[in-house]
Amino acid sequence: MTYGPHTTADRQQMLAALGIDSIDALFADIPAAVQAHGLDLPPPLDELTLAHRLETLAARNRVGLASFLGAGAYRHHIPPTVDQILSRGEFYTSYTPYQPEISQGTLQTIYEYQSLIAELTGLDVVSASHYDGGAATAEAALMTVRATRRDRVLVSRAIHRHFLDTAATYFEGGRMTLEELPTLADGTTDLVALERELADTGRPVAGVLIGQPNAFGILEPMAEASRLAHAAGALFVAVVEPISLAVLAPPAEYEADIAVGEGQPLGIALQYGGPYLGLLAAKSDLVRQIPGRLVGRTTDVEGRRAYVMTLRAREQDIRRDKAASNICTNQALCALAATVYVATLGPHGLRDVAAGGAARAHELEQALAAAGAARVHTGAYLNEFAVTVPDARRVHAALLERDVLAGLQLADWYPDDPQLRDALLVCATEVTNSDDIERFATALREVLT
Amino acid sequence: MTAVGPAVARPDDPAVSEAGQPDAVEAGGARDPRAELGPRLAVGPSLQPTLAELSRPGRGSAKVPHPPADALERIPAAARRARPLGLPELNEPEVIRHFVNLSQLNFSVDTGFYPLGSCTMKFNPKINEWAARLPGFAALHPLAPDALAQGTLELLWNLERWLVEISGMSAATLQPAAGAHGELTGILMIRAYHLSRGDTERLEVIVPDSSHGTNPATASMAGFKTVTIPSNAEGQVDLAALTAALSPRTAAVMLTNPSTLGLFEKGIGEVLDAVHAAGALAYMDGANMNAILGKFKPGQAGFDVMHFNTHKTFSTPHGGGGPGAGPVAVNDKLAPFLPWPRVVREGEAFRLERAYERPSSIGRVRSYQGSVGVLVRAYAYLLAHGGSGLEQVSEDAVLAANYLRHRLADAYEMPYDQVSKHEFVASARRIKAETGVRMLDIAKRLIDYGYHPPTIYFPLIVEEGMLVEPTETESLETLDAFADALIEIAQEARRDPEVVTTAPHASPVRRLDEATAARQPDLHWRPMTGAEPVCPQ
Numbered sequence: 001m002t003y004g005p006h007t008t009a010d011r012q013q014m015l016a017a018l019g020i021d022s023i024d025a026l027f028a029d030i031p032a033a034v035q036a037h038g039l040d041l042p043p044p045l046d047e048l049t050l051a052h053r054l055e056t057l058a059a060r061n062r063v064g065l066a067s068f069l070g071a072g073a074y075r076h077h078i079p080p081t082v083d084q085i086l087s088r089g090e091f092y093t094s095y096t097p098y099q100p101e102i103s104q105g106t107l108q109t110i111y112e113y114q115s116l117i118a119e120l121t122g123l124d125v126v127s128a129s130h131y132d133g134g135a136a137t138a139e140a141a142l143m144t145v146r147a148t149r150r151d152r153v154l155v156s157r158a159i160h161r162h163f164l165d166t167a168a169t170y171f172e173g174g175r176m177t178l179e180e181l182p183t184l185a186d187g188t189t190d191l192v193a194l195e196r197e198l199a200d201t202g203r204p205v206a207g208v209l210i211g212q213p214n215a216f217g218i219l220e221p222m223a224e225a226s227r228l229a230h231a232a233g234a235l236f237v238a239v240v241e242p243i244s245l246a247v248l249a250p251p252a253e254y255e256a257d258i259a260v261g262e263g264q265p266l267g268i269a270l271q272y273g274g275p276y277l278g279l280l281a282a283k284s285d286l287v288r289q290i291p292g293r294l295v296g297r298t299t300d301v302e303g304r305r306a307y308v309m310t311l312r313a314r315e316q317d318i319r320r321d322k323a324a325s326n327i328c329t330n331q332a333l334c335a336l337a338a339t340v341y342v343a344t345l346g347p348h349g350l351r352d353v354a355a356g357g358a359a360r361a362h363e364l365e366q367a368l369a370a371a372g373a374a375r376v377h378t379g380a381y382l383n384e385f386a387v388t389v390p391d392a393r394r395v396h397a398a399l400l401e402r403d404v405l406a407g408l409q410l411a412d413w414y415p416d417d418p419q420l421r422d423a424l425l426v427c428a429t430e431v432t433n434s435d436d437i438e439r440f441a442t443a444l445r446e447v448l449t
Numbered sequence: 450m451t452a453v454g455p456a457v458a459r460p461d462d463p464a465v466s467e468a469g470q471p472d473a474v475e476a477g478g479a480r481d482p483r484a485e486l487g488p489r490l491a492v493g494p495s496l497q498p499t500l501a502e503l504s505r506p507g508r509g510s511a512k513v514p515h516p517p518a519d520a521l522e523r524i525p526a527a528a529r530r531a532r533p534l535g536l537p538e539l540n541e542p543e544v545i546r547h548f549v550n551l552s553q554l555n556f557s558v559d560t561g562f563y564p565l566g567s568c569t570m571k572f573n574p575k576i577n578e579w580a581a582r583l584p585g586f587a588a589l590h591p592l593a594p595d596a597l598a599q600g601t602l603e604l605l606w607n608l609e610r611w612l613v614e615i616s617g618m619s620a621a622t623l624q625p626a627a628g629a630h631g632e633l634t635g636i637l638m639i640r641a642y643h644l645s646r647g648d649t650e651r652l653e654v655i656v657p658d659s660s661h662g663t664n665p666a667t668a669s670m671a672g673f674k675t676v677t678i679p680s681n682a683e684g685q686v687d688l689a690a691l692t693a694a695l696s697p698r699t700a701a702v703m704l705t706n707p708s709t710l711g712l713f714e715k716g717i718g719e720v721l722d723a724v725h726a727a728g729a730l731a732y733m734d735g736a737n738m739n740a741i742l743g744k745f746k747p748g749q750a751g752f753d754v755m756h757f758n759t760h761k762t763f764s765t766p767h768g769g770g771g772p773g774a775g776p777v778a779v780n781d782k783l784a785p786f787l788p789w790p791r792v793v794r795e796g797e798a799f800r801l802e803r804a805y806e807r808p809s810s811i812g813r814v815r816s817y818q819g820s821v822g823v824l825v826r827a828y829a830y831l832l833a834h835g836g837s838g839l840e841q842v843s844e845d846a847v848l849a850a851n852y853l854r855h856r857l858a859d860a861y862e863m864p865y866d867q868v869s870k871h872e873f874v875a876s877a878r879r880i881k882a883e884t885g886v887r888m889l890d891i892a893k894r895l896i897d898y899g900y901h902p903p904t905i906y907f908p909l910i911v912e913e914g915m916l917v918e919p920t921e922t923e924s925l926e927t928l929d930a931f932a933d934a935l936i937e938i939a940q941e942a943r944r945d946p947e948v949v950t951t952a953p954h955a956s957p958v959r960r961l962d963e964a965t966a967a968r969q970p971d972l973h974w975r976p977m978t979g980a981e982p983v984c985p986q
Contacts, residue, residue: 001833003572003764004845005924011845013925014852023844026851027744029713029868034750039743041614041836047576050833054825058585060600061593072816073591079512081544083582089559090552093573096770098565098904101956102896104496105555106769109548112500115973119535125972129771131626134816142670162816169788169812172637173672212528219528247521249530262816271581272601273591273817274626275772287970293770298966300958304496310966316629316666317907321675326666329627329760333768336548343500343544346509347536353513359520380525400594408592430513 001044066436067405068364070384070427071215072133072160073273074265076243076353077431079344082267082337092333096293100308101300106332107307110295113335116342120245121259122252123281128293129331130278133262134166137209137239139325140260140280141167141178143289144207144235146324151176153207154197156189158214159239160262161413167209176206185419187218187377187386191225198232205232207258211239212248215413217384217425218377223254230255242266242279242338243357244382246350251281258282267341268334277334288314291325356430357383360437364428367441372448376423384427386410392422395447402443496957497550501974504537535975554957555769556901562927564853566872566904566916567661567709569739569761574833577764577826586825591817595800601821602799606792608828609776615738615839616755617746618778622787624819628736631756631775632667632703637811638754638779638786639701639730640671645786645809651700651729657686659710659908661734664703673700680910684710684865686720695727705734707741709908710865711850711872711916721751730754730782738762739920740847740870743840747778754779763827774823785809790818845921846871849928853919856932860939864911872918874911877939881913886942886949888913893960894941894952898934 006014015021027035045053067075086092090105097103097110114126130136137160141153153171155164157180164180171178179197182190189210198205208229212220222238229236238256240248243265251259263277264270282290288311296310316323342350361383365375373387389395392409399406407426414420428437521529539547556563563570581587589601605623612621625631636654643651654668655676665675678694681687686704695702702724707713714720724731733747733755739762747755759765759774767773779787789810790802801818804810834842847870854863854873861875877888892902892915904916919928942949953959 002838002841002921003574004841004921006845006848006921010925011848014848018851018855023848026844026847026868029715029870030741030745031715031718033718034745036617036744036746036749039614039836039839041611041839042832044835044838045832047833050829051576051579053832054580054829055583057600057604058580058583060603061585061589062597063585063588063590065597067590069590069592071592075588075590077513079541081541084545085548085552087578088549088552089573090555090557092578092766092768093558093570094555094769095563095565095568095570095767099556099892099896099902100961101893101953101958102556102901103554103769104957105551105553108497108499108551108554109769111973115499115501115975116536118973118975131630131772131820132815132817134813135626135630160816162813165813166815169637169814170633170670172811173640173670175672219525221527223527245530246534247524247530248528253531269582269587269822270590271587271822272589272593272598274815274820275774275822276816294970294972296966297971298962300962301960302958304958306496306958306961308961308963308966310963310970310972312967315662317662319666320662321665321669323662323666323669326629326633326663326670327627328629328661328663329771329773331768331772332770333766334772336769339500340544340548342536343539343547344510344541345512346538347534348509348538349512350536351534352515355520356513356516358524359516362520362523380523380528382524400596405590405593405597430516 001046065403065405066439068407068426068428068440069405071408071425072162072262073270074427074429075270075431076265076429078267078269078341081344082340085340086333086337091336097309100306104307107295109336109339110332111297111307113339114295116339117279117281120242120250121281122250123259124284125282125287125290127280127290128295129335130280130292130327131331132274132276132278133160133260134163136260136278136280137163138167138170139291140237140258141207141209142170143258143286144237145176147235147286147289148206148233150204150206152203152205153178153209154181154194154205155209156181156183156211156214158183158189158216159209159211160215163239186379187216188220188379189225191221191228194225195228198228198234205234207235207237209237209239213241213244213382213384216377216386217381217427218379219381226254226256243350243354246354257286263334263338266338268337275331275334277331277338287311289324290314292327293330353430357428360428360430360432361385363434364426364437367437368444371441371444373444376419383429384425386423386425388422389424389448390422392424396424398447399443404440404443406440497547499974500537500539500547503539503543503547506538508538508540510541561899561901562923562931563901564903564917564919564931565901566918567736567907568904569918569920570767571764571920572922573764573766574830577829580829581822581825599799602792604825604828606794606799608824609792611831612757612776612778615742616778617748619748619781620784620787621776621778622791623776623824624788624814625756625775625777626815626820627771627773628756628758628775629663629667630814631777632663632734633670634777634788634814635732635754635756636667636671636701638783639732641786641811642730642783643700650698653698654700655691655694655702657704658910659708660703660705661709661736664734684708684712685714685716688716688719688723691720692723695723695729697728699727699729701730701732703732703734705736707737707870710874711869712865713870717750736761737871740843742843743836744843748780754783759823759827764830765823765826772820772823774820774827786811788812788814842921849919849921849923853917853928853932857935860936872916875915875917876911877913877915880939880942884942884946886946888915890950890952891938894938894949895934896953897955900931900934
C-alpha cells in the first residue's frame with residue numbers, strides 16, 4: 001500500500017514532458033559503483049492486514065496490571081479533550097511556523113504554553129520545548145556553563161538516573177565536568193557536601209542541579225540549596241515535576257535560575273518512553289543562553305495582534321556553529337497536549353490531581369507498612385516513596401506474577417548503595433484506587449510469608 | 450468562523466485602539482479588497498483571544514475526584530505553594546472551541562500543498578495515528594519489565610532491521626528524539642571511536658557551505674571546531690577544497706546526500722575515499738533519504754554513520770515542529786559505541802540491553818528508549834510499503850520534483866539546471882533585478898494562492914533561492930496548479946509588483962513586525978517579572 005496518487009498515465013505524462021522514457025534516467029546521476037539495486041524487505045501490506053499485524057504486536061504488551069511504577073513517567077487521567085485537539089490535522093500535519101501568516105494556530109498555542117509554564121514555575125522565559133526531561137536537564141547544565149563561563153556542574157545523585165546519564169553523555173564533548181552530590185539517610189541531598197564542594201575556589205562551580213521532588217520522591221530543602229549555590233556564584237537549577245507545582249513552591253520562589261523537568265504528566269501518554277516533553281524555563285537574564293524556539297507576541301502591518309518565533313539569533317539555522325544548541329525540531333505537538341491538558345483541568349483540577357496523588361500515596365504507605373514493607377527514607381514525600389522488602393528482586397517478580405507492578409527496583413539505578421539494595425520505589429496518582437492498593441498489600445503479604 | 454468576543458485585553462495590547470475597544474478587523478469588518486485576489490484560502494480568517502482572556506473565576510469542570518481536605522498536611526509548609534496558582538479557568542466547550550478555532554489558523558498538509566524543501570511534507574497516513582494510539586502501545590510504561598513489553602520490543606527490533614537494510618549499515622539506535630539529536634549521537638560516537646584508538650588530536654569536523662545549520666551546531670556541541678568548505682560551481686562537494694581541508698586533525702566530514710540543493714553527489718566515491726584516507730569518518734545527514742530509497746545505500750557506499758528523520762522519510766507527523774525521531778545507523782566500526790540500551794533478541798524473546806553488556810557505549814542520549822510512539826508510526830509506514838513500495842516512493846518523489854522544475858524553468862532561473870533528486874532550487878535573482886520583487890515576496894504571495902511557500906534563502910549559497918520539494922503524495926493536478934501559480938506570480942511581479950511585495954493579503958494576519966518582537970520580547974501573557982527588561986542581541 002502506498003499513498004501516492006500517480007496513475008501509470010500520470011507518470012508517463014511527466015516522463016514525456018521531461019523528454020525521457022524511463023524513470024531510470026532520473027537516477028543515472030548515481031554512479032554505477034555506488035548504486036543499490038532494490039531493498040531486501042517484505043512485500044507491501046494492505047491496510048487490513050497491516051492493522052492486524054499492529055494489533056497483534058500491541059496485544060503482546062501487558063498494560064492492565066495494578067501499577068505503582070512511576071520514576072519520572074506517570075499514569076494520569078487524560079481528558080479526551082487532549083486527544084481530540086491533537087488529532088486535528090491542522091495541528092499535527094503542519095511544521096515549524098516559519099511562515100507566521102499561516103501558522104498563528106501553532107504560534108499562539110506555543111505562546112500559551114510558554115505562559116502556562118511561566119505561571120507554574122514563576123520563571124519568565126520558557127523554551128518552546130525540548131525532547132524530554134533528560135535532554136532538558138542536559139541543556140540546562142550546559143546553560144549554566146555558558147552563562148557563568150565556569151566548567152564544573154554539581155548534580156544531586158537523587159535526580160532521575162536517566163537525566164543524569166543523559167547530561168553525562170552531553171558533557172562528553174566538552175571540557176566540562178559533572179560531579180554527583182551524595183544524599184543523606186533521610187533521602188535529601190547532602191547540603192554539607194554541597195557547601196564543601198562550592199567552597200573549593202580553585203574549581204568554581206557553574207551550576208547546581210537538585211530535584212524537587214527528587215528521584216526518591218523526597219522533598220528537598222530547595223531554598224537552602226539555592227542560597228548556597230548563589231553565595232558561590234553558581235546558578236541553581238531545579239529539576240521539577242510539573243503537576244507537583246500545583247501544590248509545591250514554584251522554583252522562582254526559592255530563586256532557581258532555571259527549572260527543567262519532564263512534561264509527560266501533563267496530558268501525554270506513557271508510550272514506552274516517548275515522545276515526551278522537555279520543560280525548560282529560566283529567569284529573563286538568561287534569555288540569550290536558552291536553547292530552542294521562543295515565540296513572542298507582536299503585531300502585523302495592520303496592527304493586529306500576532307505571534308512569531310523570536311530571538312532567533314540563538315538558533316542553529318542562523319548562528320550555525322555559534323548557536324546556543326543544535327536543537328531544531330522541538331516537541332510542539334507534545335507542548336500542545338500540555339497546553340490543552342492544563343486548560344482543561346484549570347488551577348483547581350491541577351491541584352486536585354496533585355493532592356489526590358498525595359492522598360493515595362499516603363494510603364499506599366500505610367497499607368504497605370501494615371503488610372511488612374516500611375519506608376526507606378524519613379524525609380517528607382509528595383506521591384512517590386521507597387520501601388524496603390527482603391530480597392526486592394524476588395518480591396518484585398512474585399508480585400508481577402500476581403499482576404501487581406511493584407514500582408522500580410532502585411538497585412537498578414543505584415547498584416552500589418546498600419541502603420537501596422532491596423528498595424522499591426512506588427508511586428500513586430489520582431488514578432490509583434483503593435482496590436489496587438488493597439491488591440498490592442494482599443499480594444505482598446502472600447509473597448512475604 | 451468565531452469572531453473575537455469581548456475579550457479583556459491588556460491595556461498595552463496593540464490590538465486595542467485608543468478608545469479601549471478591540472479592533473474590529475477580525476470581527477468580519479472591512480478587509481483589504483485585495484484579499485479577493487487569492488484564488489483560494491486554505492486557512493481561516495479569524496484571530497483568537499488568549500486562554501487568559503477567556504478565563505472567568507469559578508469556571509471549570511470536575512475531571513478528577515476532589516481529594517480529602519487533609520491530603521497535603523504532611524507536606525512541610527516550606528515546600529508548599531503559598532500563593533494560589535494563576536492559571537486560566539475555562540469550561541470544556543470553551544477549551545474545545547478555542548483550540549479548534551486556533552487550528553483553523555494553521556496551514557497544514559491535510560489542508561493544502563506544502564512544498565517545504567528539505568522537510569519532506571508528505572501525507573501522514575491515518576492508520577499510523579490509529580496504531581500509535583492502541584492501548585497496548587500507548588499505555589506501556591517506559592520502565593515496564595521486559596516481560597510486559599514484548600510487543601513493543603519486537604517492533605523496535607524489527608524496525609532496526611528495516612533501517613539497517615535501507616541504510617546498508619550494520620546496526621542502528623532508535624533512541625535519538627530528532628534529526629539534530631541523531632547528529633549529536635553520531636558525532637559523539639565518532640569522537641568515542643577516535644579516542645578508543647588513542648587518536649586524541651582529531652578536533653575538527655568539516656561541513657560544506659550548503660549544509661544544514663544543525664551540522665556545524667552539532668559539531669560545536671560535541672566539542673569540535675567546524676571547518677566549512679565551499680561547494681563547486683555545479684553545487685557539488687569541491688574535492689580539491691575537501692582534500693586541502695582534510696588533515697590528521699579531521700575527525701569527521703558531514704555530508705548531506707543528495708545535497709541540500711537536491712543534487713546527488715556524483716563524486717561521492719572519491720569524496721569518501723579521501724575522507725577515509727585522512728583517517729576521518731564520514732557522517733551522512735539523511736534528511737534527503739526520500740530521494741534514494743533502494744537506489745543508494747549509504748553504508749554500502751562507504752559512509753560510516755547516518756541519521757534518519759522519520760518525520761521526513763517515513764511520514765511521521767511534523768506536529769507543528771515536533772516530536773520527531775532520529776534513528777542513527779552505523780557500520781561495524783561504530784556499532785560498539787551506539788547508545789544503550791538497544792533491544793536484544795534471545796530466541797523468541799526480546800529484552801533491553803543492560804549497561805554492563807557494552808561498556809564502550811557513549812551512554813544515554815535521552816531518558817528511556819526513544820520516541821516510541823513516533824517509531825510505531827514509522828514502522829506502520831514501512832510495513833505498508835514494503836521494499837517495492839519504498840522504491841516507488843523515491844521514484845515518484847524524484848519524478849514530481851523534476852517535472853515541477855521543468856514546468857518552472859522559463860519563469861525562474863535554475864542555478865543548477867540538471868537532473869535533481871526529490872527537490873530543486875529555483876532563483877528569483879532575475880526577477881529581483883528587473884522588478885525589485887524578492888523571493889520572500891513571491892513566497893508570501895503564494896499564500897494568497899492557497900499554498901504553503903517552499904523553503905526560501907536556504908541553502909545559503911543560492912541568491913534569492915527557493916527550495917521546492919513536492920513529495921510523492923501530491924497529484925499531477927496539484928503540481929500543475931502550483932506551477933501555474935508561481936508562473937502567474939512571476940508575471941504579477943512585472944505587471945503589478947506592489948501586489949506581490951505587500952502579500953499576503955488573504956491570510957489571518959499579514960506581515961509581522963518581527964523587529965519589535967525581538968527588541969521588546971513579550972513571551973507570556975503576564976508582564977515580565979524581572980526588574981530589567983530583556984534585552985538580547
